[in-house]
Amino acid sequence: MSAAISKNSKCPVCGSPTAAEPDPFCSRRCADVDLGRWLGGNYSIPGDPAEDEDGVPALPSNDN
Ligand SMILES: [Zn+2]
Numbered sequence: 001m002s003a004a005i006s007k008n009s010k011c012p013v014c015g016s017p018t019a020a021e022p023d024p025f026c027s028r029r030c031a032d033v034d035l036g037r038w039l040g041g042n043y044s045i046p047g048d049p050a051e052d053e054d055g056v057p058a059l060p061s062n063d064n
Helices: 028-040
Strands: none
Touching: none
Protein backbone atom coordinates (compact mmCIF):
# COMPACT_ATOMS: atom_id res chain seq x y z
CA MET A 1 0.00 0.00 0.00
CA SER A 2 2.29 2.71 -1.17
CA ALA A 3 0.81 6.16 -1.22
CA ALA A 4 1.26 6.92 -4.85
CA ILE A 5 0.35 10.49 -5.51
CA SER A 6 -1.46 11.12 -8.73
CA LYS A 7 -0.03 13.50 -11.25
CA ASN A 8 -3.05 15.70 -10.96
CA SER A 9 -2.49 16.59 -7.35
CA LYS A 10 -3.59 19.94 -6.12
CA CYS A 11 -1.72 22.06 -3.69
CA PRO A 12 -3.76 22.29 -0.48
CA VAL A 13 -2.42 25.77 0.06
CA CYS A 14 -2.94 27.61 -3.20
CA GLY A 15 -4.81 24.95 -5.12
CA SER A 16 -2.39 24.93 -7.99
CA PRO A 17 -1.79 21.66 -9.79
CA THR A 18 1.35 20.16 -8.42
CA ALA A 19 3.89 18.23 -10.38
CA ALA A 20 4.82 14.65 -9.77
CA GLU A 21 6.56 15.50 -6.58
CA PRO A 22 6.50 13.56 -3.37
CA ASP A 23 5.13 16.60 -1.60
CA PRO A 24 1.48 17.51 -2.06
CA PHE A 25 2.47 21.13 -2.27
CA CYS A 26 3.33 22.89 -5.50
CA SER A 27 6.40 24.39 -3.99
CA ARG A 28 8.46 24.42 -0.88
CA ARG A 29 6.99 27.77 -0.03
CA CYS A 30 3.46 26.44 0.12
CA ALA A 31 4.68 23.59 2.27
CA ASP A 32 6.14 26.17 4.60
CA VAL A 33 2.88 28.09 4.61
CA ASP A 34 0.98 24.97 5.49
CA LEU A 35 3.40 24.24 8.27
CA GLY A 36 3.02 27.80 9.49
CA ARG A 37 -0.72 27.37 9.60
CA TRP A 38 -0.31 24.30 11.70
CA LEU A 39 2.01 26.07 14.06
CA GLY A 40 -0.18 29.16 14.08
CA GLY A 41 -3.24 27.17 14.92
CA ASN A 42 -5.11 28.03 11.76
CA TYR A 43 -5.76 24.39 11.26
CA SER A 44 -7.40 23.94 14.61
CA ILE A 45 -9.98 21.25 14.42
CA PRO A 46 -13.50 22.69 14.69
CA GLY A 47 -14.94 21.36 17.86
CA ASP A 48 -14.32 21.24 21.52
CA PRO A 49 -11.14 19.53 22.52
CA ALA A 50 -10.68 18.00 25.91
CA GLU A 51 -12.08 20.61 28.25
CA ASP A 52 -10.70 19.14 31.38
CA GLU A 53 -7.81 16.79 31.46
CA ASP A 54 -8.76 15.68 34.94
CA GLY A 55 -11.80 13.98 33.54
CA VAL A 56 -14.63 16.08 34.84
CA PRO A 57 -17.97 14.63 33.84
CA ALA A 58 -19.80 16.98 31.53
CA LEU A 59 -23.21 15.67 32.47
CA PRO A 60 -23.54 14.86 36.16
CA SER A 61 -26.01 12.10 35.54
CA ASN A 62 -25.60 10.52 38.90
CA ASP A 63 -28.52 8.20 38.74
CA ASN A 64 -28.85 6.52 42.05
ZN1 LIG B 1 0.91 25.87 -3.67
